[in-house]
Amino acid sequence: MKKLDKYIIKTFFGPFLFIFSVLFFIFIVNIIWTQMSQLTGKGLTYWEITKFLFYLGISVVSMVLPLTILLSSIMTFGDFGERYELAAMKAAGISLVRVMMPLFVTVSFLSIALFFFSNNIIPDFQRKAKNMMFNIISSKPAINFTPGVFIDQISGYSVKFDKIYGGNNQKLEGVFLHKNASPYDDQQTIIAKNGKFAPAVDRNYLKLILYNGYVYEDNITNKPYEERKKQPNQSVKFDTLVYHFDISELINNAIEKEKITDDYRFQTYAEVNKTLEKNRKENASTLTNVTSSVISQTNNMVQYIDKTKSREKITEPFKIDTVKTTKKLDVLWNAYNKIEGLKSNVIATESAIVDTVKLHNKIVMYQQRIVSYSFTCIIFFLIGASLGSIIRKGGMGLPVIIAIVIFIIFYIMNLSVENLSWKGKLNPYLAAWIPNIVLFPFSVWLTYKALTDSQLFDIEKYRAFFKPIINRFSKPKEHQRYQ
Numbered sequence: 001m002k003k004l005d006k007y008i009i010k011t012f013f014g015p016f017l018f019i020f021s022v023l024f025f026i027f028i029v030n031i032i033w034t035q036m037s038q039l040t041g042k043g044l045t046y047w048e049i050t051k052f053l054f055y056l057g058i059s060v061v062s063m064v065l066p067l068t069i070l071l072s073s074i075m076t077f078g079d080f081g082e083r084y085e086l087a088a089m090k091a092a093g094i095s096l097v098r099v100m101m102p103l104f105v106t107v108s109f110l111s112i113a114l115f116f117f118s119n120n121i122i123p124d125f126q127r128k129a130k131n132m133m134f135n136i137i138s139s140k141p142a143i144n145f146t147p148g149v150f151i152d153q154i155s156g157y158s159v160k161f162d163k164i165y166g167g168n169n170q171k172l173e174g175v176f177l178h179k180n181a182s183p184y185d186d187q188q189t190i191i192a193k194n195g196k197f198a199p200a201v202d203r204n205y206l207k208l209i210l211y212n213g214y215v216y217e218d219n220i221t222n223k224p225y226e227e228r229k230k231q232p233n234q235s236v237k238f239d240t241l242v243y244h245f246d247i248s249e250l251i252n253n254a255i256e257k258e259k260i261t262d263d264y265r266f267q268t269y270a271e272v273n274k275t276l277e278k279n280r281k282e283n284a285s286t287l288t289n290v291t292s293s294v295i296s297q298t299n300n301m302v303q304y305i306d307k308t309k310s311r312e313k314i315t316e317p318f319k320i321d322t323v324k325t326t327k328k329l330d331v332l333w334n335a336y337n338k339i340e341g342l343k344s345n346v347i348a349t350e351s352a353i354v355d356t357v358k359l360h361n362k363i364v365m366y367q368q369r370i371v372s373y374s375f376t377c378i379i380f381f382l383i384g385a386s387l388g389s390i391i392r393k394g395g396m397g398l399p400v401i402i403a404i405v406i407f408i409i410f411y412i413m414n415l416s417v418e419n420l421s422w423k424g425k426l427n428p429y430l431a432a433w434i435p436n437i438v439l440f441p442f443s444v445w446l447t448y449k450a451l452t453d454s455q456l457f458d459i460e461k462y463r464a465f466f467k468p469i470i471n472r473f474s475k476p477k478e479h480q481r482y483q
Contacts, residue, residue, distance in 0.1 A: 206245040
């Protein structure tokens with residue numbers, strides 16, 4: 001490696017490390033903003049919170065690294081141009097391609113490193129984050145509750161605690177439990193002055209021990225209205241009451257317990273291939289069941305059209321006018337119910353197909369982005385290096401604005417094709433690569449402009465181009481003097 005190469009790489013990594021740190025902090029703030037309210041004040045140590053957020057934040061590296069390369073390359077070559085170092089290199093017979101080559105090789109190594117990072121490290125950290133959340137919810141159930149606020153996370157109950165305190169947020173004050181029942185079912189409300197959470201034998205249950213309270217019940221199930229009006233309300237005073245809540249649904253919804261080890265987001269590129277193969281077989285089975293369900297509900301006229309499936313003689317449907325008046329409503333009502341049933345079946349079938357397509361496309365997009373983001377790094381380097389050598393402006397001013405605009409365009413394209421793919425309107429393999437496909441020709445064009453010393457951002461050049469058009473629609477100044 002020559003001294004020039006060392007100097008270029010050293011100049012590049014100066015802003016690279018600083019920008020990467022700043023951008024990583026900015027991206028992770030979004031995660032902290034959404035998660036902190038659920039974690040602070042719930043008995044967790046600062047180390048537990050920091051570790052959990054770090055596990056979640058590792059995934060932002062796949063977006064931070066391309067933007068860092070874009071911004072760093074613009075600033076590096078902009079500084080070279082602003083300090084006339086780029087002009088000195090060209091005067092010494094060193095081409096721009098030769099100047100870009102050491103950084104191109106460096107960025108290529110960073111791209112390969114990003115692939116292995118996204119393929120091996122990010123899935124592992126995502127698994128750790130999900131498992132940590134599962135352990136927090138299971139061992140510290142108070143994390144789901146906010147003092148003084150009614151919550152309905154526990155199926156079938158509305159719960160409120162006036163105060164939650166103690167070493168692990170296990171002690172309670174002002175407990176109010178209300179069973180969510182219809183007006184025709186038994187009613188129950190529990191009020192207690194104190195209580196505490198306790199570990200249950202089965203982790204799918206939340207054990208609550210209450211002290212010094214009342215149980216109010218109204219047993220009205222299967223009783224006529226007149227008897228319910230005379231039904232006396234019952235209240236039972238207790239010193240200690242042990243209550244168990246079924247929180248299996250809460251745990252499963254919050255952390256996807258059934259997918260805690262084999263979710264596609266926890267897998268490498270090769271493992272996702274196996275998941276896709278399994279998913280395709282399940283989709284084929286689902287579509288077969290849907291087709292069978294639709295065929296089974298078709299009438300004889302549809303079977304008559306497809307003669308290969310049925311050769312039964314088709315009976316001509318009767319005319320409604322020939323039916324007696326007393327039976328017309330029954331016939332129409334039965335027909336209406338059959339049509340509504342078919343409509344409901346079609347809606348349910350459509351929803352199942354949409355969910356199946358969305359899940360499959362999500363898996364494909366996740367897999368392809370493990371590779372596509374690595375190529376994005378190289379494309380962003382070509383764009384950044386070319387723009388930096390053209391604008392010849394370093395620092396944190398114009399280069400930052402240009403880099404942010406380019407990244408926003410890339411990010412919007414990413415989200416747009418992602419939504420189209422999830423809706424089944426765009427092939428997921430193509431959708432994952434469309435941002436790169438769009439930006440790659442742009443990067444090649446910019447590189448060509450930089451190699452030919454194009455005055456791409458010279459305002460005077462554009463003024464001269466539009467000057468004949470402006471003069472045609474404007475009066476000469478000499479003419480304006482005598483108006």
